[in-house]
Amino acid sequence: MSASDKSWNSAQQKAEELLVSDRQIQADEAPKSRHDAVKTILPIYIKYRNLVQQLAHLYDKMIHSQKREQIKRLLDCAVGRMLEYKREIVKLTCSDYEWPDDLLIQMKWTPDDIQIPPIFSYTADRKKELEDRKKVIEDLVDKLNNPEPDVDPGDRLQSAEFSSVPSLTRAPSMVRRRKSMKSIITPNLPIPTEPEEVRIAREKADDLKKAFSDAISLIQRHERARLGRVVATTIQRDRDYQRKVKFGDIELKKYKREVKESAATTIQRTWRGFRARKLLAERREKTEMSMGMILPSRTDKTVFEEDLRNQLRIQELQEEFRTAVHGTIAREREKYGESKRLGIIDDISEEIRAWFQEWLVAVGHFDVYPPEQNGGSVLIVTGQTLTPEEFLVKKLEEKDKAEKGKKEKDKKDEKKGSDKEKSEKDKNKSQEEKGWTPPESRVLQPMADVQKDFLVNWSLRDENLSQTVNADIIREEILCELQLEARKTVDELMRLELDRMNDALIKDHKNDDPKFQFPGMKKGKKKKQKKEKKGKKKKEEEVMNxxxxxxxxxxxxxxxxxxxxxxxxxxxxxxxxxxxxxxxxxxxxxxxxxxxxxxxxxxxxxxxxxxxxxxxxxxxxxxxxxxxxxxxxxxxxxxxxxxxxxxxxxxxxxxxxxxxxxxxxxxxxxxxxxxxxxxxxxxxxxxxxxxxxxxxxxxxxxxxxxxxxxxxxxxxxxxxxxxxxxxxxxxxxxxxxxxxxxxxxxxxxxxxxxIPVSDYNSVYLFYQDILMKYHYVSRHFDVSALAKLSVGYSLDVIREAVENVLNLRRRIRLKFDPLKPEEILKELQTNQTIPPKMVDDFAKFPTKTPLGRKWGKMMKQERAAIDNPPGKKK
CATH class of the missing domain: 3.40.50.300 (P-loop containing nucleotide triphosphate hydrolases)
Structure with a gap:
């Protein structure tokens, strides 16, 4: 079993466990208090976040396109259910944010385990669509900014005619004749061309090579010139010294041997101490760097490059597998397209006629045919319509209710006046005592269907064949499509047949019982036709060319x-x-x-x-x-x-x-x-x-x-x-x-x-990232003090200040003149500060939002309950 299959199986197990927990919560109809409800649903919400993260990584790494479709379905369901829980948590806590530190500790997770990555990686078709769209927008903008000059078509034709006519003022030379003869002999030879994308890529590569070689030659010229100037100044200094010694401007002092030896010893001791301290500092820096205590200026990108290459290779394999699946779908559709269609139509027709016969024998008339927008005869097959027995029971219950309703109506009229006052008072109490009950979910049923498909199609599948195309699933999907297409045509015919049978049934019973009615009569047909016409008009308006x-x-x-x-x-x-x-x-x-x-x-x-x-x-x-x-x-x-x-x-x-x-x-x-x-x-x-x-x-x-x-x-x-x-x-x-x-x-x-004002932690991490990229910035630069004084400045302002300070000239001097925090602080102070009133108004803004007002009321109630518990005497 491959690693991706193992991860898929574990994700399915997690989804099954969460589905069981969801059903338990839905089955529990007992109202809960706000705090109990949060304690109940917050752990499941966190587990859904972890499941979404796992499925997102799995969706990106999986090569098998049929499995990817299954994972995508489960991922969509998990996202939908997670967001439903998020909506309930926001309603209960009156806050968009949650900090479940106790639950993470209990589950032995970190915040990274529930951090959702960007999961919707685009397929090849989607990427091509986005690139084409961007290119179309760029081309349209270019045409608007650089319109072509308006030229009369007649002028263009005239200029073309004049260019084709040879000049009569000067005879062409022999060379020109040879060229013209060549053009006459081979007027329309095919010119070898390369695709536009290849040409653009080649030109970009050539421009990069040329820019790189120009940069190298520029650096070499400057370095050679610098070395030449250094040598020239050294020679000039030696000549000046020799000239001054020769003419007696400088007197050479003679020192004793002991003085020279002590001087040499002092120099050696100083140099060796400096060198030893430098080596120790480098060793300490390497140790701290390996332990992650400081950040290196240059990071090894081989791992990231390898990861990128692997990701590109995975995308290529995904595309190859997707084309293989599409090829299988095309072959299977050709194979089963027309051969099964007529048989499917006959089977559906017999099934619906049997339904007609069942109703006629049991009840004496036919039921209403399900409308097309609700699914048509699919509802009959799946058992979502009433059976004749259920119809008769329902009719009896309606009669009993009508008789009881008449008796209770008189009693209710007497109590109406007295109950109105009580109902208004009890409304608020019932809302307070009602508590939280789990709302209905649209996701649980689709999620259960995905789990069922996994158990049927993939759980018992041989792992030796797991990386091949599953043709059985493709055949089932094609047969299902054929059945749905055939069912539409059968439904139209069966509706006409049902209308004729209803007409005949009405004629048969017209003389016997003038009040004879049944659900399939044409009583409500005009209304239905009107509604259908309105719906058609709206659809025609919405659908555009x-x-x-x-x-x-x-x-x-x-x-x-x-x-x-x-x-x-x-x-x-x-x-x-x-x-x-x-x-x-x-x-x-x-x-x-x-x-x-x-x-x-x-x-x-x-x-x-x-x-x-x-x-x-x-x-x-x-x-x-x-x-x-x-x-x-x-x-x-x-x-x-x-x-x-x-x-x-x-x-x-x-x-x-x-x-x-x-x-x-x-x-x-x-x-x-x-x-x-x-x-x-x-x-x-x-x-x-x-x-x-x-x-x-x-x-x-x-x-x-x-x-x-x-x-x-x-x-x-x-x-x-x-x-x-x-x-x-x-x-x-x-x-x-x-x-x-x-x-x-x-x-x-x-x-x-x-977006809140910048805090110390965020500013500290941001400073570390942007400053430690420069090689000669000290690894022990006092980032903490600088971050403490920079709290309140936006990160964009901080980035601009660092870039202004560490310009090219300052970066050249970093080796000899280390960077100081004061330089960045001075640059930050030159920026225009936000007025304090604006900051205060923005700090009050969250309390004015609908959710902020609810949160304020909730906090007042909770603080009042803590200060004045129920048993406390006033």
């Missing part, structure tokens, strides 16, 4: 709304975790998250739900997110990182981008319609609003009036409500001054992610 969508795409690119974004990854986000918030949360003290928690929250709210259509359908709906932070705290970086992680299409609705475009109500509605259409046709997509609070500002600043930021304030809520599960669309706002917005701003965004 591909050319129209492409035209909208080009228009949005020309307007600057669709653009390419720079490369950014969530793994490059710097920040350390909070290590004291567990105790603070336990003791009901005020606590705040750190920069390290932002990454995991972004993964759970933005990346995981949008990563695939299945995950977006199963996970709780989240249509809008606002990332709030002070200026230069990394909001734009996070937006680009989210788009890069999932390969999303970015549509920029920033007011400055829309300035002077699509003005007027009709044009604005047309713009939002185009964005909605393009976003749904190019999933996943992110609608970015840089300055997410500007459409709802209380007062518009003078510099923003030209941009008209409130233009889309009324259209955005409708757009957000129109996002449905499976659309893979997210409205992402970036807010620098959210406290200046009105109350409508807090209703637009469903989740607020606040």
């Amino acid at each position: 591909k050319d129209e969508v492409d035209e909208m795409f080009r228009e949005l690119v020309a307007a600057g709304i669709i653009r390419n974004y720079p490369e950014a990854r969530l793994g490059d986000w710097w920040g350390d975790l909070s290590y004291q918030n567990f105790e603070a949360q336990r003791d009901r003290k005020d606590y705040q998250h750190k920069l390290g928690e932002i990454r995991s929250l972004i993964m759970e709210t933005c990346v995981l739900p949008l990563g695939s259509k299945e995950a977006h359908t199963l996970a709780p709906s989240l249509r809008s997110v606002c990332i709030a932070g002070l200026p230069r705290t990394g909001k734009t970086f996070l937006a680009h990182a989210i788009a890069n992680e999932i390969g999303a299409l970015l549509l920029d609705l920033t007011p400055s981008v829309l300035a002077g475009q699509y003005e007027g109500k009709e044009n604005e509605k047309r713009l939002m319609k185009m964005i909605n259409t393009v976003a749904k046709n190019y999933p996943p997509s992110i609608v970015l609003i840089d300055g997410g609070e500007k459409p709802w500002l209380k007062k518009i600043p003078p510099e923003e009036r030209e941009n008209q930021p409130k233009r889309l304030a009324k259209l955005l809520p409708k757009f957000i409500k129109g996002i449905k599960p499976g659309d893979q669309t997210l409205v992402l706002g970036l807010a620098s001054e959210p406290w200046k917005a009105t109350k409508k701003f807090y209703k637009i965004y469903e989740t607020f992610i606040t």
Whole structure:
């Protein structure tokens, strides 16, 4: 058994255990208090995070494409269930963050064991699609920036004619005649060409080689010139000394032998001591470096390069296996396509006619045929429709209920007046005493189906054949597709046959019983037809031609709304975790998250739900997110990182981008319609609003009036409500001054992610990373004191300050003039500081969000309960 198969089996066992725990929680209908509910579901949530991490690594490393599809299904279910638990934990704790230190210690895990990696690695088709899309956007932007000069077609033709006519003013020479004869003899020889991608790659390689050789020659010239100057100055110094000695300007002193020996001994002792101290320092530095106490300036990248090569090789093998599976699917479809179709149609027809006969014999009439949108005759086969016996029992129960309802109606009318007052008082009490009950989940059934498929198709499979294509699964899928296609045609015919039989049945019983009715009568057909017509109209409006969508795409690119974004990854986000918030949360003290928690929250709210259509359908709906932070705290970086992680299409609705475009109500509605259409046709997509609070500002600043930021304030809520599960669309706002917005701003965004002010741990790690890359920076540089004094500055400002200090001239002098913390602090102080009032307003902002208000009320209640327990006398 391979390592990947072992990991897969262990992941399946974990999923089975979690599924059992989920069912136990669902079966337990007893209400729980808030604290008991958190204690119950938080461990399962952590285990789901660990399962998602394991499945993510397994999905990236697995070569077998059929197994990858199975792993992907389980991964989508695990992500959906994990996010459902996350939603419940947020409701119970009124916080987006959790610090389960006690559970991690109990499970013997570290925070890295539940850290979710970027899991949606793109397949070859997806990569090619993204590259093609980026190239299309770049080409469109280039054409807009560099339009071709307008040339009349007649002028072009005329210039071509003149160029083909030989000159009459001067006779051609013999050489020209030979050239022209060659062109006449071989006018259209095929010119050997190379592909455009190969040519671009070759030109880039040649440019790199040339730049490298030019750099080497430049360094050599400068070094030779420097050595020449050193030799020249040495010779000149010797000549000057000899000349001064010759003319008596310098008198040579004669020392005794003892004095010379003592001087030599002193020099030797000093040199040997210096050399010994230097060797000891180097040895101590190597020891500390091997123990991980200090960071080296140059790291060995062979391991990372080898890992990258292995990853590329795995992707190649995945692509080879995928093509093999597609080839098998094509062969099996040709084999079973038409030969089985007629037999399947006959079997389905006989099965439905038997259902007709069963109802007619048992009840005397036919049942309603299941509608097409609900599944059609699939519901009959799977037993999801009523049997004749169940129909008769249900009818009797309805009669009994109708008789009892008449008797109880009179009694209820008498008690209505007295019960109204009691019901209003008891509502609040029932809500308080109700507690927490587990909500229904959409994920458990799909997850159970995945587990069942694994047991049937893979658990008992011979491991010697585990790396070959499983043709049995392919045949079953093809037969299932054929059956569904055939069932649609059979359903249409059977509905017509059922209508004819119902007509005949009505004629037979019309004279016997004028009130004769049954479920299959044509009583409600007109309403159904109307509903179907409305549904068809809506579908026709939604479905658009591909050319129209492409035209909208080009228009949005020309307007600057669709653009390419720079490369950014969530793994490059710097920040350390909070290590004291567990105790603070336990003791009901005020606590705040750190920069390290932002990454995991972004993964759970933005990346995981949008990563695939299945995950977006199963996970709780989240249509809008606002990332709030002070200026230069990394909001734009996070937006680009989210788009890069999932390969999303970015549509920029920033007011400055829309300035002077699509003005007027009709044009604005047309713009939002185009964005909605393009976003749904190019999933996943992110609608970015840089300055997410500007459409709802209380007062518009003078510099923003030209941009008209409130233009889309009324259209955005409708757009957000129109996002449905499976659309893979997210409205992402970036807010620098959210406290200046009105109350409508807090209703637009469903989740607020606040970037906190930099803390000591994060700044310390950041300084270590950027400073220790320079070779001559001391490994014992006082990073701790510098980090302590830099708390509050954003990491972007710190990076810029370090780069300004360690310029080329300063790096040359590092060997002789070591870097001091004062230099970086002076550079930091030259930056424009954020006003204290702005910092205070931003610190109060989280308490104004809907979740922050709930958290404040909950903390007041808990503190009051601690200060005044039930048995305490006042």
